Amino acid sequence: MAKVLIIENDRIAARDLFEIVESLGHEGVGIAANFEDAKALASEHVPDIALIDIHIDGEKDGIALATELREDHSMALAFLTSHADKQTVAKASAIRPNGYLIKPFDPASVDALVSTALANYDTTQASIDCKRMLESEGPQKSALSETHANRVSDYIDHHLDEHVKIEELAALCGLGESSFTRQFHARFGTSPYNFLITQRIGEAKRLLRNTGWSIADIALAVGFSNQAHFTTTFKKFVEVTPSEYRRLTH
Numbered sequence: 001m002a003k004v005l006i007i008e009n010d011r012i013a014a015r016d017l018f019e020i021v022e023s024l025g026h027e028g029v030g031i032a033a034n035f036e037d038a039k040a041l042a043s044e045h046v047p048d049i050a051l052i053d054i055h056i057d058g059e060k061d062g063i064a065l066a067t068e069l070r071e072d073h074s075m076a077l078a079f080l081t082s083h084a085d086k087q088t089v090a091k092a093s094a095i096r097p098n099g100y101l102i103k104p105f106d107p108a109s110v111d112a113l114v115s116t117a118l119a120n121y122d123t124t125q126a127s128i129d130c131k132r133m134l135e136s137e138g139p140q141k142s143a144l145s146e147t148h149a150n151r152v153s154d155y156i157d158h159h160l161d162e163h164v165k166i167e168e169l170a171a172l173c174g175l176g177e178s179s180f181t182r183q184f185h186a187r188f189g190t191s192p193y194n195f196l197i198t199q200r201i202g203e204a205k206r207l208l209r210n211t212g213w214s215i216a217d218i219a220l221a222v223g224f225s226n227q228a229h230f231t232t233t234f235k236k237f238v239e240v241t242p243s244e245y246r247r248l249t250h
Helices: 011-023 035-045 062-072 087-091 107-121 123-137 146-158 166-172 177-188 192-210 215-221 227-238 242-248
Strands: 003-007 025-032 050-052 076-081 097-103
Touching: 003 011, 003 035, 011 025, 011 097, 011 107, 025 035, 025 107, 035 050, 035 062, 050 062, 050 107, 087 215, 097 107, 097 227, 107 192, 107 227, 146 177, 146 192, 166 177, 177 192, 192 215, 192 227, 192 242, 215 227, 215 242, 227 242
Parallel strands: 003 025, 003 050, 050 076, 076 097
Antiparallel strands: none
């Protein structure tokens, strides 16, 4: 489950996208139509990914917004667009977005974008986050301590079937969400979301090998809202469907 911020000035499109995000089991943290509101929501909710329309209300466009979000936060970024000229595409590409979502939206494309963008979240950006933290907080706070890392890992392992929130994980370490996300990256080399999904897929593989549970039951047992979402995500990570994996391992 990811925390998703939507920046889209078309109210109908924004609401449709928000509902799709929620139906896929993610948490929509808010909708913004302009630069200022988007910045405020990003600071308040610390999303895992922001879906940004290139053409938003106000003087500053979505590309300018993405630039500042990348400087201020550790999150994946993806642009929403229906069409764009070559100059706009080149300008957007310079931000190194983690994906593009072409309008109109549908659940399959949104699911693929969120999963892929987070799974491929630029490791270079993680290094930048860690460097920024080292400069501001000192080397002694560069990463989660072993105690905190184990506490978070154990918590995730015991709550794979639940709606795990970033604020709950941060609270286990006595940290704010932004600081926790950066320190988690430094310790594990990936985002909390990617770590959670990896653990869920690992447990799903164990259940597929060692039980006769149905695919639908396994999906629910490892925290996916439905079998379709589970199958799509499993195939992205394992390169075969759950049914194919079960046949290959028996």
